[in-house]
Amino acid sequence: MATKSAIEWTDSTWNPLTGCTKVSPGCRYCYAERMAKRLEAMGQPNYARGFEIAMHEHTLDLPVRWKKPRAIFVNSMSDLFHEAVPFEFIQRIADVMRRAHWHRFQALTKRSERMRRLSHRLPLGPNVWLGVSVETEDFTWRIDDLREARAQVKFVSLEPLLGPIRNLELDGIDWVIAGGESGPKARPVAPAWVASVRDQCLAANVPFFFKQWGGRNRKKAGRRLEGRTWDQLPRPASATL
Numbered sequence: 001m002a003t004k005s006a007i008e009w010t011d012s013t014w015n016p017l018t019g020c021t022k023v024s025p026g027c028r029y030c031y032a033e034r035m036a037k038r039l040e041a042m043g044q045p046n047y048a049r050g051f052e053i054a055m056h057e058h059t060l061d062l063p064v065r066w067k068k069p070r071a072i073f074v075n076s077m078s079d080l081f082h083e084a085v086p087f088e089f090i091q092r093i094a095d096v097m098r099r100a101h102w103h104r105f106q107a108l109t110k111r112s113e114r115m116r117r118l119s120h121r122l123p124l125g126p127n128v129w130l131g132v133s134v135e136t137e138d139f140t141w142r143i144d145d146l147r148e149a150r151a152q153v154k155f156v157s158l159e160p161l162l163g164p165i166r167n168l169e170l171d172g173i174d175w176v177i178a179g180g181e182s183g184p185k186a187r188p189v190a191p192a193w194v195a196s197v198r199d200q201c202l203a204a205n206v207p208f209f210f211k212q213w214g215g216r217n218r219k220k221a222g223r224r225l226e227g228r229t230w231d232q233l234p235r236p237a238s239a240t241l
Contacts (some may be wrong), residue, residue, distance in 0.1 A: 026135035180214030
């Protein structure tokens with residue numbers, strides 16, 4: 001599957017993989033799992049097995065066919081570095097990203113250790129951004145793995161932000177996204193947590209993007225923080241469209 005995305009920090013999603021398993025508290029109310037169950041009930045073929053890991057070879061070449069440059073979130077419905085995904089299939093995804101060099105690909109994972117190891121064996125050009133999800137201070141070690149990965153642009157997604165992160169080490173990090181959880185069982189995010197992350201980004205001169213307050217109605221809650229919208233993006237010229 002590949003679709004125009006409502007996610008504020010990207011343009012499109014591309015899902016040569018679907019399905020995942022939970023590894024930490026941020027996964028508890030996974031939006032992708034909810035969506036997969038709806039798509040399964042609707043008879044969407046890519047979700048015939050619900051949220052089980054599935055590889056979709058027929059979607060691999062889609063980015064090559066898209067001639068207009070765009071930002072593409074890779075596997076919004078899965079995790080590129082999930083342990084059940086064969087390295088050979090990850091290689092094929094990486095090769096598509098290499099060939100479709102006019103796009104910007106954004107891959108986000110919670111399997112940071114596998115990402116760190118495999119990134120050095122993949123043909124990742126400057127148009128591939130690697131990121132890790134961190135929901136609480138207990139998982140900031142994923143940022144350490146990201147620092148050791150091979151990617152020109154490295155980003156951190158603090159979404160859903162489930163607690164304060166007081167000592168955010170940002171050396172070697174190019175971008176930080178933060179956001180609250182959305183959906184029917186969304187856990188609340190404290191404004192002070194978000195403001196602290198923003199302040200740490202400003203102090204470190206790292207671009208900051210505030211995605212959403214979240215909640216049951218994320219559109220109504222909006223995404224303004226202390227009177228303004230934060231839409232900063234990484235600066236490297238070679239990494240922009």
